[in-house]
Amino acid sequence: MNSFRYTKMHGLGNNYIYVNMFEENLREEELSKLAVEVSNINTGIGSDGMILISPSEVADVKMRVFNNDGSEAKNCGNGLRCVAKYSYEHGIANNTSFKIETISTIVEATVHVENNIVNQVTVNMGKPIFRRSQIPMIGNDQEYAKDRILFEEKSYEFSAVSMGNPHAVFEVSDIKTAPLTTLGPIVEKHDLFPESVNVEFIECLPHNEINFVVWERGSGVTQACGTGACAATAAMIQEGKYKRDEPITVHLQGGDLQITWSTDGDIWMKGPAVTITEGIYYTQRGVK
Numbered sequence: 001m002n003s004f005r006y007t008k009m010h011g012l013g014n015n016y017i018y019v020n021m022f023e024e025n026l027r028e029e030e031l032s033k034l035a036v037e038v039s040n041i042n043t044g045i046g047s048d049g050m051i052l053i054s055p056s057e058v059a060d061v062k063m064r065v066f067n068n069d070g071s072e073a074k075n076c077g078n079g080l081r082c083v084a085k086y087s088y089e090h091g092i093a094n095n096t097s098f099k100i101e102t103i104s105t106i107v108e109a110t111v112h113v114e115n116n117i118v119n120q121v122t123v124n125m126g127k128p129i130f131r132r133s134q135i136p137m138i139g140n141d142q143e144y145a146k147d148r149i150l151f152e153e154k155s156y157e158f159s160a161v162s163m164g165n166p167h168a169v170f171e172v173s174d175i176k177t178a179p180l181t182t183l184g185p186i187v188e189k190h191d192l193f194p195e196s197v198n199v200e201f202i203e204c205l206p207h208n209e210i211n212f213v214v215w216e217r218g219s220g221v222t223q224a225c226g227t228g229a230c231a232a233t234a235a236m237i238q239e240g241k242y243k244r245d246e247p248i249t250v251h252l253q254g255g256d257l258q259i260t261w262s263t264d265g266d267i268w269m270k271g272p273a274v275t276i277t278e279g280i281y282y283t284q285r286g287v288k
């Protein structure tokens with residue numbers, strides 16, 4: 001029987017099993033299946049996926065993200081805040097601001113500390129990508145990718161944005177009636193998206209507020225999606241609904257994120273990170 005230590009953390013209810021690879025050494029070929037195993041609420045620990053906190057050659061720490069279907073993701077906003085919290089509290093990072101490497105980018109995180117505990121984290125998520133070919137999304141290459149999908153005799157228009165990972169953002173009049181669990185999985189695997197896609201339904205409110213629900217690529221409905229909140233905010237500012245440099249409050253099912261797209265081009269995300277529990281996971285897999 002093999003075992004390894006884990007920490008379960010969440011960002012607005014978007015929860016993952018975090019493994020400190022400075023101390024553990026899980027085998028590369030087992031990672032995808034292990035993510036599926038630990039995410040199972042009945043036979044595993046239960047989570048939206050697994051996140052590895054590893055040494056980096058180009059930043060202070062590296063984050064690798066596996067969805068609960070075992071697919072590896074290129075970025076994760078809620079995961080970045082939890083990795084920042086963990087790294088600071090466990091002495092992996094020695095300053096309150098430091099760099100985190102992901103598959104798609106290197107971001108700068110700043111932890112907000114009270115009595116040596118990190119409750120809030122601000123992350124510079126870098127620049128949103130709108131070019132169709134870079135989402136990636138098939139079709140004629142546009143600078144700002146909008147398209148529409150017919151579903152149950154209604155036409156749903158969406159904007160495509162990448163935050164290092166792909167997002168299809170649907171603006172609807174009321175998210176309570178959005179076809180999240182019906183249209184969400186169809187769009188996730190739609191032929192338009194060669195690498196699949198995360199699917200957000202949003203409702204634009206006055207006073208710089210957005211209501212938001214998400215069907216995540218590789219995990220289904222989650223309580224929150226940090227990169228999705230950034231993607232949705234960028235799309236709505238691009239469409240003139242809100243302004244650059246003004247903080248937008250995104251109301252996700254698990255709580256609020258503050259997203260600001262600055263005129264210098266970077267998107268800033270501020271929100272909570274919470275440690276739920278830590279323990280030892282036992283597995284039949286040859287993980288070491």
Ligand SMILES: N[C@H](CCC[C@H](N)C(=O)O)C(=O)O
Nearest residue numbers: 073076077078165225226227
């Ligand atoms: N499902 C996403 C990864 C997790 C993103 C989300 N949990 C976040 O907080 O950004 C993908 O496959 O691109």
